[in-house]
Amino acid sequence: MQRVQVIDSHTGGEPTRIVVAGGPDLGNGSMADRRTLLREQFDHFRRAVVNEPRGSDVIVGGLLCPPADPTCEVGVIFFNNADVLHMCGHGTIGLMATLAHLGRMQPGEHRIDTSVGVVRATLHDDGQVTVMNVPSYRYQTDVTLQVPGVGAVTGDVAWGGNWFFLVNDHPERLEADNIPRLLEVTHKIRQALEQQGVTGSDGEVIDHIELFGQSPSPTADSRNFVLCPGGAYDRSPCGTGTSAKLACLHADGKLAPGQVWRQESIIGSVFSGT
Structure with a gap:
């Protein structure tokens, strides 16, 4: 029997394990190589950690490992119920909270090695x-895209640590x-991306779909569904999704350097980004 020790947290309602x-x-390879190794040789471990009966579809896992970059204090490989991930913003916040809880991380700036x-x-x-x-x-x-039934x-296609398709103009109620x-709707959009050959750079799959709309809160700039x-x-x-959104806003001349954007989630939690 293999014993695995985990600590759960949540960031704005989204769980991290x-x-x-x-x-x-x-x-001892690069973090990208280790990510590939986890996917190809240890997928049973990923499934056991985050999938039922011990987990659920919404949990994002993070595997602590020694950093490949000697300037970093810790390395992490993120994964979810379907596959390994490139990066995870809310998971990084959860990682910091977990390490602080364990007494392994003190206030201040820290460097984290990711894939x-x-x-x-x-x-x-x-x-x-x-x-x-x-x-x-x-x-x-x-x-x-021509989306069947929609x-x-x-x-826009943008990179924020993961690949996103960001939609601002739509009739859906967030x-x-x-x-x-x-x-x-978002599942059909993702299927259409695959069927119509729309990818990220180097042909990478766009696996996150993000809808934006107005927030009812006067303190938030936008609400999203990811x-x-x-x-x-x-x-x-969504941390990486908010990063992708900021990149698009800046490219459109709608967000100046240092300007704060408050992104609200579908349940009302907020990330402030700049």
Whole structure:
């Protein structure tokens, strides 16, 4: 029997499960190589950690490992119910909270090694966490899809640590009581991306779909709904998705350097990004 030690947290409603002991040995290669190794040789471990009966579709796991970059304090590989992930914003916040809970992380700035590069995260005295994500950018703009049962949908393709298709112009109502419909629409959009050959750079699959709309809160700039790989929706505003949104706003000249954007999730939690 293999004993695995985990600590669960949630960030804005979205759960993170950090494996603090008992994970597989992924060797001394790059974090990207270790991510591939986890996917190809230890997928049974991923499934056991986050899928039922011990987990659920919404949990994001993080496997702690020694950093490949000697300037980093810790390495992490994120994964969910469907596959390994490139990066996870809410999961990085959960990681920091977990390490602080264990007494392994003190307030201040820390460097975290991920499969897509080094992420800087600051643990504040009050327990809040600020994440400096990997560089984000818009890859394609005004991409129009023909989505069966929905019609024409236009959006942008952007990288925020994961690949996103971001849609601002749509008729859907972004409210919690409309989640079944939002899941249906975003799933059809993701299928259309695959069927019509729309990808990220190097042909990578766009596995996150993000709808945006107005927030009823006067303190938020926007509300979103994010479909994650595996079919679950993000309860948080999505850290990598918010990074992708900021990149698109900046590319459109709608967000100046240093300007704060407050992104609200479908359940009302908020990330502040700049």
